[in-house]
Amino acid sequence: MMGSPMRRDDISNAYSHPSPGYGTSRYSRTYSNLSSSSHADEEESSNLETTPPPRIASRFAPRPPSSPCLNKLSMKKNVNVTAALINPEDEELELMKDKYTKLLLGEDMSGGGKGVCSAVAISNAITNLYATIFGTCHKLEPLPPEKKSMWIREMDCFLSICDFIVDPSPIEQTMPEAETAQPRMDIVMNLPALEKLENMLLDLLDSFDGTDFWYGDPRNDSFKSTKSFSRSEDKWWVPVPCLPDNGLSILASKELQKKRDCANQIHKAAMAINNDILAEMEVPESYITTLPKSGRLSVGDDIYYHMQTTDQFSAETVLSSLHISSEHEALEIADKVEAALYIWKRKVNISHNRAAWDMRSDLANDGDKNVVLSSRAKSLLLCLKEKYPSLSQTTLDTSKLHYNKDVGKAILESYSRILESLAYNIVSWIDDVLRANDSIRNSVSYSYTI
Known part of the structure; x- marks a missing residue:
């Protein structure tokens, strides 16, 4: 019989001890060459020899303020340690x-x-x-x-x-x-x-x-x-x-x-x-230069006809009318819809940034139309990704990842993508x-x- 999936209980108390820092480092010392030593020095040496190793926290426990792994990266290796006595943790470091x-x-x-x-x-x-x-x-x-x-x-x-x-x-x-x-x-x-x-x-x-x-x-x-x-x-x-x-x-x-x-x-x-x-x-400038002048040129007349109708819009109806036969064709449509989405969103931002005295009725109506088109393009793109969950990354996503310089966003994006x-x-x-x-x-x- 198959076992049910196990979940870990509360893991907030996994770090019950502080992470080891430079103060907990142990050094190998030899007192055989000393002619005389005090009793206090002998006690200090015995305490150092009996200090237990630092506790290793769980992989899935909450992260401490400072990672022990990175703290150890700056620790210098003792030159007196021979190759035969190297700790496996040192090799991992x-x-x-x-x-x-x-x-x-x-x-x-x-x-x-x-x-x-x-x-x-x-x-x-x-x-x-x-x-x-x-x-x-x-x-x-x-x-x-x-x-x-x-x-x-x-x-x-x-x-x-x-x-x-x-x-x-x-x-x-x-x-x-x-x-x-x-x-x-x-x-x-x-x-x-x-x-x-x-x-x-x-x-x-x-x-x-x-x-x-x-x-x-x-x-x-x-x-x-x-x-x-x-x-x-x-x-x-x-x-x-x-x-x-x-x-x-x-x-x-x-x-x-x-x-x-x-x-x-x-x-x-x-x-x-x-x-x-x-x-x-951020959207890279190289992607913006490749965009057509209008969203209609990007998606084509067939898709634009369904998106600009005044009747109730249905993304499922649009996808069923396209008769997509492969994921390659679905990716091409996703690229076109995403490009049109960005074009219409840019037009909305431009119309909102105009001065009040320059706002005419036709510009306001055109701005509302772009809002509707961008909203429908977004719903169509989400429906397309749900219908094809294994769809490859679009041209815009690939451009963002290629020109991204934010390390934090790069880790979160790749981590969520592989999961x-x-x-x-x-x-x-x-x-x-x-x-x-x-x-x-x-x-x-x-x-x-x-």
């Missing part, structure tokens, strides 16, 4: 130093200045880490321990950068700068939510341990005798789920449906955060099992009828 160095240099270690900015480098690194860990995962099963450990360790390294991104605030003369600096509001609002979503997704994968279904290899002869369903040719690389002769039990089917609903809600939440972060990014992708994959994998179960039950009921 060395790897972290190399990683941060590459990120600060924009992934260009040659020193030739051919790298990208730090924000783009961090975004690419998080995306590449997701591809490394989850790129070969196509089954409903727990993540292997070594991959899960690598994922948590590497993501903790990337997310610890957010501990040092603060809001610029007026500094009082009587208080030092370190006491007045506050974490940036977008990070405070979104980062804990994303970490909770990640925790739920990993727990959801862990719950698929000892399930009533399994995955078979179509190339194996024993696979033909199992109950499965035919895989579409566009997903030939995805494993095919196999079920018992009578399918899943009613209880197992209900549990699987609950997990599907949970993953779907996580997908919607991650997608909403990602859309908000992308909307806050959105993982949640969508889990939903699609569960749908495969449910379809296979429905196929088996229909065949069994049909045999009983005969």
Whole structure:
């Protein structure tokens, strides 16, 4: 039977001890060469030798004001320590130093200045880490321990950068700068939510341990005798789920449906955060220069006819009339609608910024029309993304990410994007099992009828 997805309880008290700083560093000292020493020195040496190691906080616990990982990056290694006695934590710190160095240099270690900015480098690194860990995962099963450990360790390294991104605030003369600096509001609002979503997704994968279904290899002869369903040719690389002769039990089917609903809600939440972060990014000038003069030229006459009608507008009706046959065609329409949306929003801002004496009735009516068109274009774009959840990034989103220089927004955007992708994959994998179960039950009921 499948276990229900586990959720962690309150994690606000996970940091019960302060993070270790420079004052807790231990140094290796030898007193054998001293001719004489006091009793106090001997007590100090014994206390240093018996000091317990600092406590390591949980990956998903609330972040302390200062990350212990970054505090350790500035600690110098003791030259008296031999290579055979190097602590594994020191090796991990060395790897972290190399990683941060590459990120600060924009992934260009040659020193030739051919790298990208730090924000783009961090975004690419998080995306590449997701591809490394989850790129070969196509089954409903727990993540292997070594991959899960690598994922948590590497993501903790990337997310610890957010501990040092603060809001610029007026500094009082009587208080030092370190006491007045506050974490940036977008990070405070979104980062804990994303970490909770990640925790739920990993727990959801862990719950698929000892399930009533399994995955078979179509190339194996024993696979033909199992109950499965035919895989579409566009997903030939995805494993095919196999079920018992009578399918899943009613209880197992209900549990699987609950997990599907949970993953779907996580997908919607991650997608909403990602859309908000992308909307806050500045539109690059290179994208503005490529825009047509009007929104009608961007979307075309067919879509514009549906959008400018005075009757009640329905985004679903517009999409059904377009007869979209592939995701590539859907992405092209999304690019056109998003460009028109930005054109109409710019016209609205320009009309609102005009002086009062220059406002004529025709300009006011045109401004209201642009408001209506921009609102309908936004609803059409959202409906298109909901109908095609695996749609690639639009031209505007790609331009924003390429020219973005805000490290905090880069981390939040890439973090929410990979969680959105993982949640969508889990939903699609569960749908495969449910379809296979429905196929088996229909065949069994049909045999009983005969």
